[in-house]
Amino acid sequence: MQATYKTIKTDGLAETEIKKSRFLCHLKRVTSEEEAKAFIQGIKKEHWKANHNCSAYLIGERSEIQRSSDDGEPSGTAGVPMLEVLKKNDLINVCVVVTRYFGGIKLGAGGLIRAYSHAVSxxxxxxxxxxxxxxQEISLDLDYSLLGKLQNSLPETTIKETIFAEKVTVICRVDEEQVENFEAEIIDLLQGQVTITRGATGYEEIPIE
Incomplete structure (x- = not known):
């Protein structure tokens, strides 16, 4: 499993208008090519009256699957520029479809490239x-008398839950590559008066501002 990845926060839709043409950018998180193709077909069915439904997607931990379609626009003016925007943002597991409703003014090859790139951006x-x-989830079992010391030393975002029983159990989430250092620091901080248990490993998604 890779240490980090970037993708879209949520599925969505964004509209822009360029020289009277409407560009609707549909975005969806996908984990397989079949899912991406189904999404594209669904948009084409929904917007069958549109002039074009151009698409691009990146799938896999290292973007092993990369596809794009101009859907009738001049070759290289839609799908590839859309794909390039996804690649420049280092995204994975995302599919975009840009629906164009022609407004009567031709944009030219350069104008189309800029328009489709802007729609995705x-x-x-x-x-x-x-x-x-x-x-990785890390559980720390310790005496109540040590809780304040622990809380003061840890970033607020690290502690996910605190359970009060005979002892206090503090459940933390730690970047996998930092687990050993984290455990060593906790043992040193509490002078060994703590029981550490490793739990499940999973991804924590953090919004990019």
């Missing part, structure tokens, strides 16, 4: 991005 700004970090 605007779409990404609208839905937002997240950074997924591979983290």
């Amino acid at each position: 605007h779409g990404l700004q609208t839905v937002g991005l997240v950074m997924g970090k591979l983290q």
Whole structure:
């Protein structure tokens, strides 16, 4: 599993108008090519009256699957520029479809490239991005007398839950590559008066401002 990844925060839709043409950017998180193709077909069915439904997607931990379609626009003026925007943002597991309703004014090859690129960039700004970090759950069992000392030393975002029983159990989420250092620091801080248990590993998604 990779340590980090970037993708869109949520599925969504963003609209822009350029020289009377409407560009609707549909965005969706996907984990397979089948899912991406189904999304594209769904948009085409919904917007069957549109002049074009151009698409691009990146799938896989290292973007092993990359596809784009101009859907009738001049070759290289829509799908590839859309794909390039996704790649420049280092995104994975995302599919975008830009629906164009022609407004009567031709944009030319350069204008089309700029328009489709802008539509995707605007779409990404609208839905937002997240950074997924591979983290491990760490449970710390300690006496009540040590809780304040622990809380004062840990960032607020590290502590996910505190359970009060015979002892206090503090559940933390730590970046996987920092687990050993974290455990060593806790043992040193509490002078060994703590029981550490490692839990499940998973991704924590953090919004990118």
